[in-house]
Amino acid sequence: MKQILKIISIFILASCQTLGFNQEDPNGPVKLDLNYESFMSESWTNKAEIPLINFNFFDENIESEMFFDLNGTTVFAVNKNQLVLTNYDSGQILKSFELETSRIISGVSVGYNTFLYADADGIIYAHDSNSGELKWTKALEDVVLSEILITSTAVYVQTSSDVLYGLDLQNGETQWSKKAQAPLLSIRGTASPITFEGLIFTSFSNGRLAAVREVDGIQLWEKPISRLKGSTELEKLMDADSKAVPINEDIFVANYNGSLTRFNIRNGEKVFSVDHSTLKPIILYKSTIASINTDQEIIGFNAINGTEIWRSQKFKNRDITDLILYDDKLYFGDFEGFIHEINPENGLITGLVKTELKSIKQIAIYSDKLIVQDTDGSISGFDLN
Numbered sequence: 590m591k592q593i594l595k596i597i598s599i600f601i602l603a604s605c606q607t608l609g610f611n612q613e614d615p616n617g618p619v620k621l622d623l624n625y626e627s628f629m630s631e632s633w634t635n636k637a638e639i640p641l642i643n644f645n646f647f648d649e650n651i652e653s654e655m656f657f658d659l660n661g662t663t664v665f666a667v668n669k670n671q672l673v674l675t676n677y678d679s680g681q682i683l684k685s686f687e688l689e690t691s692r693i694i695s696g697v698s699v700g701y702n703t704f705l706y707a708d709a710d711g712i713i714y715a716h717d718s719n720s721g722e723l724k725w726t727k728a729l730e731d732v733v734l735s736e737i738l739i740t741s742t743a744v745y746v747q748t749s750s751d752v753l754y755g756l757d758l759q760n761g762e763t764q765w766s767k768k769a770q771a772p773l774l775s776i777r778g779t780a781s782p783i784t785f786e787g788l789i790f791t792s793f794s795n796g797r798l799a800a801v802r803e804v805d806g807i808q809l810w811e812k813p814i815s816r817l818k819g820s821t822e823l824e825k826l827m828d829a830d831s832k833a834v835p836i837n838e839d840i841f842v843a844n845y846n847g848s849l850t851r852f853n854i855r856n857g858e859k860v861f862s863v864d865h866s867t868l869k870p871i872i873l874y875k876s877t878i879a880s881i882n883t884d885q886e887i888i889g890f891n892a893i894n895g896t897e898i899w900r901s902q903k904f905k906n907r908d909i910t911d912l913i914l915y916d917d918k919l920y921f922g923d924f925e926g927f928i929h930e931i932n933p934e935n936g937l938i939t940g941l942v943k944t945e946l947k948s949i950k951q952i953a954i955y956s957d958k959l960i961v962q963d964t965d966g967s968i969s970g971f972d973l974n
Contacts, residue, residue, distance in 0.1 A: 928949070954973070
């Protein structure tokens with residue numbers, strides 16, 4: 590009898606272990622439903638040259654925050670110590686420029702016949718985008734992790750130590766600077782400044798949004814995006830790495846472990862503030878704000894009062910890219926090389942395409958052409974249907 594009980598016990602334990610192995614990992618990537626229509630077709634691909642064996646074991650591991658910039662019909666992409674210019678429509682490489690360093694940490698920003706990038710030592714380099722000639726360099730006190738804002742007369746850049754600089758576009762001289770009070774603990778990353786009606790808006794790692802004048806850096810207002818939610822330094826983390834979104838008399842912004850908040854653009858008064866946590870850019874579409882939270886859920890909020898309209902958990906733990914809005918649809922990529930299309934009004938999936946690329950790092954869209962780059966540096970162009 591004892592032998593029979595032992596056999597039964599072993600069988601039950603083995604069954605439990607088998608069942609345990611078959612359980613899906615709650616922290617694993619959500620499996621996709623592949624039964625959706627394709628919405629694009631591949632036009633061209635420029636594969637990155639990846640060595641079979643990498644002997645650079647002791648090289649610095651420097652990862653750019655942004656791989657490429659799309660300016661007009663040209664894709665500007667950093668490849669080690671070169672900037673490669675590619676025609677967005679055909680994929681033809683137009684030219685390449687030698688860069689001053691391969692230790693680029695900010696990616697590249699292009700505008701007004703200039704391209705800029707920053708290295709791991711906090712040095713900004715400005716080149717003529719037609720000839721590639723170096724125009725000027727500027728050494729800052731800290732590294733630049735976010736996109737550099739270029740206007741017709743100035744360059745606006747924010748460092749990881751929460752200093753916002755206004756630099757002259759022609760020579761790089763400092764026109765003004767503003768320093769925010771940095772917290773003791775911060776997440777790696779910074780927001781990118783934006784310009785709207787003569788003002789520069791940017792948010793800082795202390796969870797505050799500031800409005801300063803473009804011309805002289807005089808601050809008009811600075812307001813907290815959210816309230817503190819804990820007592821420890823870890824609980825107080827509320828970095829605002831998401832770019833602010835202005836429209837008419839309002840500006841929307843969100844932060845980590847904090848809120849999605851709508852401010853009056855003139856005086857900084859809060860219109861609403863709702864609980865939300867994100868490190869990614871938010872998207873405004875008509876009366877809807879779409880955002881990816883830190884749990885990798887995509888949420889739609891009512892832009893009038895902040896109430897939640899819809900929530901999608903179908904892309905959790907898939908390492909999805911920033912959202913891109915184009916022609917009434919949201920687009921983004923994931924770690925398996927899929928490009929997704931959803932309706933921003935209700936969050937419903939409207940399309941899905943599997944590409945030959947590896948983990949998608951960045952996407953951009955111009956004139957019905959979707960440009961995609963993966964973590965290896967390969968770039969593809971797709972025609973939207």
